[in-house]
Amino acid sequence: MVEALQSPAHATYWLIPGQTLFITLNLLGLACFAHIVTRRLTPLIRGERDFRFDRPFLRLERVLQFWLGQWKQPRYRVAGTIHILIFTGFILLATRAFSLLILGMSENFALPNSSTGIGHLYEIVADYAATIVFLCMVAAAVRRIVFRPARYEVPEKHGKGHKSDAIFLLSLIALLMFSESLFEASKAASLAQQGQTEFLATFSLAWVLQSALNSESLSTLWNLHRGAYLLDVLTFYFLLCYRPFGIQFHVETSLFNVYFAKLDRGTVKPVRWDVTEEHLDQVKSFGVKTFEDFTWKHMLDFYSCADCGRCSDNCPANAVGRPLSPRFLTIKARDYSFQHYPMFGAANNGAPLIGGIYSEDEVWSCTTCGACEEECPLLIEYIDKIVDLRRGLVDEGNVPKSIQKALKALEGRGNPYGKMEKKRADWTKAEGFPATCDVKILNGKKAAETLYFVDSITSYDDRIQAIGRATARILDNVGNDFGILGAAEKDSGHEVRRFGEETLFLALRDNNVDAIKASGVQRIVTADPHAYNALRHDYKDVPPVEHISQVIAREVKTGNLKLNAIENESNVYAYHDPCYLGRHNQVYDDPRDVLDAIPGLKRVEMTRCRDRSFCCGGGGLMLFYEPKEEQRMGVKRVQMAAEAGANVIVTACPFCMVNVEDAIKVAGMEGKMNAIDLAELVAQQMVCKNPSDREGVDHLVEPAKLVTV
Numbered sequence: 224m225v226e227a228l229q230s231p232a233h234a235t236y237w238l239i240p241g242q243t244l245f246i247t248l249n250l251l252g253l254a255c256f257a258h259i260v261t262r263r264l265t266p267l268i269r270g271e272r273d274f275r276f277d278r279p280f281l282r283l284e285r286v287l288q289f290w291l292g293q294w295k296q297p298r299y300r301v302a303g304t305i306h307i308l309i310f311t312g313f314i315l316l317a318t319r320a321f322s323l324l325i326l327g328m329s330e331n332f333a334l335p336n337s338s339t340g341i342g343h344l345y346e347i348v349a350d351y352a353a354t355i356v357f358l359c360m361v362a363a364a365v366r367r368i369v370f371r372p373a374r375y376e377v378p379e380k381h382g383k384g385h386k387s388d389a390i391f392l393l394s395l396i397a398l399l400m401f402s403e404s405l406f407e408a409s410k411a412a413s414l415a416q417q418g419q420t421e422f423l424a425t426f427s428l429a430w431v432l433q434s435a436l437n438s439e440s441l442s443t444l445w446n447l448h449r450g451a452y453l454l455d456v457l458t459f460y461f462l463l464c465y466r467p468f469g470i471q472f473h474v475e476t477s478l479f480n481v482y483f484a485k486l487d488r489g490t491v492k493p494v495r496w497d498v499t500e501e502h503l504d505q506v507k508s509f510g511v512k513t514f515e516d517f518t519w520k521h522m523l524d525f526y527s528c529a530d531c532g533r534c535s536d537n538c539p540a541n542a543v544g545r546p547l548s549p550r551f552l553t554i555k556a557r558d559y560s561f562q563h564y565p566m567f568g569a570a571n572n573g574a575p576l577i578g579g580i581y582s583e584d585e586v587w588s589c590t591t592c593g594a595c596e597e598e599c600p601l602l603i604e605y606i607d608k609i610v611d612l613r614r615g616l617v618d619e620g621n622v623p624k625s626i627q628k629a630l631k632a633l634e635g636r637g638n639p640y641g642k643m644e645k646k647r648a649d650w651t652k653a654e655g656f657p658a659t660c661d662v663k664i665l666n667g668k669k670a671a672e673t674l675y676f677v678d679s680i681t682s683y684d685d686r687i688q689a690i691g692r693a694t695a696r697i698l699d700n701v702g703n704d705f706g707i708l709g710a711a712e713k714d715s716g717h718e719v720r721r722f723g724e725e726t727l728f729l730a731l732r733d734n735n736v737d738a739i740k741a742s743g744v745q746r747i748v749t750a751d752p753h754a755y756n757a758l759r760h761d762y763k764d765v766p767p768v769e770h771i772s773q774v775i776a777r778e779v780k781t782g783n784l785k786l787n788a789i790e791n792e793s794n795v796y797a798y799h800d801p802c803y804l805g806r807h808n809q810v811y812d813d814p815r816d817v818l819d820a821i822p823g824l825k826r827v828e829m830t831r832c833r834d835r836s837f838c839c840g841g842g843g844l845m846l847f848y849e850p851k852e853e854q855r856m857g858v859k860r861v862q863m864a865a866e867a868g869a870n871v872i873v874t875a876c877p878f879c880m881v882n883v884e885d886a887i888k889v890a891g892m893e894g895k896m897n898a899i900d901l902a903e904l905v906a907q908q909m910v911c912k913n914p915s916d917r918e919g920v921d922h923l924v925e926p927a928k929l930v931t932v
């Protein structure tokens with residue numbers, strides 16, 4: 224009778240006193256875990272430096288939002304809900320798990336004290352939490368086995384699937400919840416037989432087990448009680464030590480990963496955190512070539528991936544069959560680390576990653592659209608890693624030929640087309656344009672308050688020059704005192720940097736910064752989100768910059784810019800968020816507000832919009848790269864617009880325009896689908912202060928039939 228109430232610390236297990244056994248198990252378990260974690264930390268210590276210790280309050284805020292608040296989980300409703308329940312259960316059960324471990328060494332230990340009201344309340348909450356986690360494990364296993372979402376699949380080219388590992392881990396957690404509940408239930412059943420009551424949460428797993436055990440003999444209950452305790456301790460330590468060998472390692476690392484996550488969107492990491500730009504010439508090797516060239520934080524990313532597949536599910540490169548899947552960039556690096564930093568013995572590492580675990584095509588396939596990073600619930604970073612891998616390739620001279628040509632032209636002429644600098648402002652000389660819109664060239668003789676930074680594609684591409692003229696017309700019409708740099712402007716270098724050519728980027732940037740400063744302007748406006756991102760995040764000491772959509776939205780709001788009604792009412796417009804305006808700079812509402820301000824304009828949203836926008840195929844040097852793919856990203860995007868019921872795609876980026884117009888032709892949708900830039904549409908619809916300015920507006924959207932696909 225008395226035995227039934229004994230603590231496991233006072234029981235004997237195969238003649239070993241419980242207290243001795245559990246002290247030994249606790250010490251062994253912790254020592255084993257400490258050894259494993261130390262070995263896992265070895266590559267991080269050898270990795271490159273990474274400065275992640277600034278802005279602690281902002282970092283803590285993000286921990287509260289993204290780690291404790293599980294902010295991104297609901298983006299996938301079913302999996303997200305299951306994860307939130309499991310995570311909350313784990314948090315609630317942490318105190319009970321600790322108490323249980325101590326109980327084997329110290330009789331009647333309970334945190335909080337079980338004889339207090341708070342202790343009782345906590346026991347009830349913990350019973351329900353264990354039940355919910357148990358049921359979630361069952362649901363997650365059924366999902367993995369029966370209703371397996373496509374994003375969990377592992378294509379053959381990326382290695383073996385992880386289904387059995389995932390099921391094994393889910394089973395272990397379920398076993399832990401079961402053993403905890405059985406421990407509680409057997410004790411409650413034995414007390415009940417002695418006329419005492421221990422309250423278990425109604426309908427909890429412990430309560431159900433107690434109901435099933437009520438008629439068992441006291442000796443059976445006692446055996447179950449101490450057996451459940453031993454099972455719980457063994458499962459706990461097995462899980463603790465097994466997790467760092469697979470996807471469950473994120474349970475331990477995610478808190479740190481979120482705390483140290485990148486804070487500044489749109490930026491690219493420096494070549495070396497401990498080397499200033501002025502001293503880059505002293506860096507012997509650029510970028511990532513071996514595993515140890517990754518920074519410690521990027522290695523922590525590899526450990527923290529939960530293999531949920533959300534990044535690849537949203538990656539446009541993966542969607543069109545390019546040889547890139549962000550999830551596997553991480554998984555392959557993690558497997559590499561596990562293999563080359565074994566639990567015992569020396570590290571066997573230093574082999575090149577390209578040609579080993581990654582291919583060159585894989586690394587060049589990324590458009591740096593940021594969809595993967597936006598989606599990842601653990602804030603794992605991809606763009607900086609890919610840029611670093613490209614820096615390594617550039618340093619070795621392994622650059623695709625077509626890009627080499629563009630880079631050479633940028634070096635010689637400041638634009639990727641190799642066109643002459645003096646022709647940079649020729650777009651302003653189009654027939655009928657100079658008479659209706661005066662564009663000053665800020666070459667020292669003329670001054671202006673605003674600089675319109677045009678960038679290369681708008682300056683030189685015949686079709687895209689129309690966006691330049693539309694932008695200039697708008698600035699002129701709202702009374703802006705503006706000008707351009709003309710021949711003094713060079714490419715913003717945005718893509719040059721993201722293609723890994725840091726030195727060339729710095730040269731382009733410094734040229735532009737000098738020219739901007741010499742012009743004496745107070746603010747900058749651009750219609751190119753890539754230039755916008757570069758000026759905002761890659762340049763230093765330049766005046767504040769705005770995208771033209773922000774300027775238009777403000778002018779419309781103040782009433783300074785009025786818009787005429789749409790003539791063709793059969794047109795249905797869908798706005799395509801450019802990656803470097805939306806995801807990287809969070810400008811989502813201004814372009815939509817502008818469209819909604821045009822009387823009679825019918826607008827629909829594509830399923831993938833705003834921060835889930837689907838990249839058009841990439842800008843900058845991506846136009847010079849022909850990756851292996853099954854379908855063009857732009858074609859997929861045009862199909863998405865058609866599915867949404869649109870027949871006009873509105874973009875706000877010259878590169879999107881090139882890709883989308885091209886995709887319309889490739890998809891055979893000419894005459895059924897049109898594309899127009901937001902600036903072009905506004906220039907077409909705006910009420911001109913001088914009515915003669917309407918003449919010569921470049922690009923009008925032709926009436927298009929509504930498409931049903």
Ligand code: SF4
Nearest residue numbers: 538589590592593595
């Ligand atoms: S940045 Fe875009 S293209 Fe590159 S891996 Fe991420 S989702 Fe894919």
Ligand code: SF4
Nearest residue numbers: 528529531532534599
């Ligand atoms: S990187 Fe993030 S989104 Fe991608 S599989 Fe890992 S945890 Fe999921």
